[in-house]
Each structure stands twice: as structure tokens, then as C-alpha cells.
Amino acid sequence: MLPLRLSAAALPAAALLLAAASTAASAHTHDTKTHDASTHDTKAHTTVPDIAGGGFETPAVPAPSLFTTYLGGQAVGPWAGGGNSVDLTSDRLWDAAEGSQSLDLNGSTSGSVSQEISTHPLTSYVVSFELAGNPAWAPALKTGELRVDGVPVKTFSFDVTGHGFRNMGYTRQTAVFTNLLKSSVTLTFASTSPGLGGPVIDDVRVRSCLLVLCPPVS
Template structure:
């Protein structure tokens, strides 16, 4: 984004996919995973703060973005001076100058299932209208996602809640990655990333 002128006993990881749930960014009534959370550090992308009066800060691949690490070309940490965040004051555009990603290693317990949820929107200033990306666990895609920016704007981002479930069998940590699969300078926008453990029989149902 540039300034506007203007089943799986034999597998190490079993993955189940969920569909998006259009839930409010501040209330998640379908989030019934009440077991001990393993929350991604700074899932709201509040650190580091984008320095005023800049609307965003670009991080090339390989650079830290708070506790996350940028990958691909670059990402833009974006202040609500430019567009509304789903929560807090900042969100993340997964396209900086081109398609990028962010990753973070999180602790997990063996033989435990986890729900990853996040708010999704799209940079409304640039084509293409459909912004796409992937959520990956240890490099394996566990959810593809898309957001159509048609009719949206900086103060009407239209965030929707997305979620996926994965089951860890043997590992003590996994790497969570959000990656853009959209071209150009404006990509999917993510915010409010949450990771919670759940009993497999109580995890949100797959479709």
C-alpha cells in the first residue's frame, strides 16, 4: 500500500476447516471455546505504534512487526488514522508494496485442538476488489479466505470473523502464518487474532 495521492494418527498435524462467521468484532457469541487460551501475542497488531502523523508503516519481508515476523514482499501496519481497526487502533494490511505475510510461533500442547479466529477486511483503496489469502499452520494451509471490498470505505471496513481448527498431536509449538495471495499494493486486512484450545468434540463444527 502506498500513500494515496489523493484424522490423522499417522500425521504430525491434523487440520479441519471452518467457514467464515460474520460476527461482530467486539462480541463473538459463537466462540464457545472456554478452555485455557493460547493467545497469539499482540493479535491486535497494536505494537509497535505507527508514529503520528503517518497513516501506516511498511515492513519488508524478514523484519519484525512487534512479536510477528514479516514475510514475502512486505506488509503495512496501519493506524486508524487511515481506516478503522476491528479492535484497538491498528490493523495489518498483508500487502505492502506487494503480497506479504506475517508469522508467529505459538506454544501448543500435544493431543490438543485449537481454534484460530481473526477479523478480516480488505484495503478499500486499491484493486483488485477481491482480496485473498491463506492461514497456515507450520506452512500447511488450514484456511483460504477472501474479502470483497465493493461498497466499503475507510470508515466502513465491514470486518467479518473467520475461523479454522487444527489439531496438534506431538509438537510443543507451531508457526501461525497469515499470507496474502492477492497482487498489488492493497491486500487483505487482518486484526484481532485469537487462538484458543478446545476439546475436539466441543470445537466449532466444520462444514
């Protein structure tokens, strides 16, 4: 955180029918607001109801603290902390992508957060999130991974050069994975950067889609 640490291929017809039958209420559950599923193409997508705390709004960082550090093994709201530590950060320090809090994946050094979500068989899932980086500490290039059941499905990076606490420069990142038979999987966001400042994530969303109708992901 700051230099002065504060306390703290097409699917079989049967598979298509299975995936098309899945329905849910919202693309992302938030403590204070819910994203409207109508903002997505409902002919191509259905939504997953049980990603929780994707905006990192709970627990609240108590004023006047700028952030709260969670060690590996501690819960960060509905997320399970891993690695060394992470910092749940208030907009009193830097701007969130939405809401008033975001998550630095490095506390004292690289950490992670994980959450188990329910899945349907023979269905693909799109995970999206906002990405920036802690501008207070080197290195400038912050890196990390999105993993599904421990397997990386996307590597991501963000260069903080030219950015600051009120100009974080969040970019939307997406990844797709396909579930074959499991009833649930574990999503993990993990830093691969050393040091006190890592990649910053916010506004995590998950939605399901038919493989043949999934949007392209760069």
C-alpha cells in the same frame, strides 16, 4: 496503501484428560487490554496464553503517518514478517476492527506475518480473526491463507466493493487445526493477492478445545 505512497473422530480417554487439563489465563494478549476467558464456554474450551500482539497495536504507527511498511524479514512487534512487505495501519487511515491499528497483508505487494505458539499434544485449536480488505486498490477481491507450519488450514477472501475507510466491513473468520505431538507450531497469515492493497486482518485469537467439543467451522 493509498495511490500516493507515504514514507514511511472421539479421542482416546487419555487424550481427553490431557486436553481437559490444559489451562491458561486469557484467550488473547493485548498491549492495552485482555479478552476475558469467561466470554467463552469454559466447559468446552481452554485458552492459549502466548499468542501475542493479536491486535497489531505495537509498535505504534507514529503520528502523523497513516501506516508503516515492514519488509519481509523485519519484525512487526511479536510477528515475523515474510513475503514482500506488509503495512501496519493506523485508524488515522481506516477503522480497525478493535483498538487503533490493523494489518494490511500487502505492502508493495503480497506479504505475510508469522508467530510461533506453544501447543499441547492431542489437542485441537481454534484460530479466529477479523477480516476486511484495503479498499484503495484493485483487485476488489482480496485473498489469503492461514497456514500452520506452512500448511494451509484455511483460505479466506474479502470483496471490498461497497466498503471504504470508515466502512471496512470486518467479518469474523475461524479455522480449526489439531496438534498431535508438537510442543509448538507456527501460525502464518499470508496474502495471495497481488498489488498494493491486500486483505486486512485484526484481533487474532487462539483457543484450544477438545476435538469432540470444537465448534463447527464453515
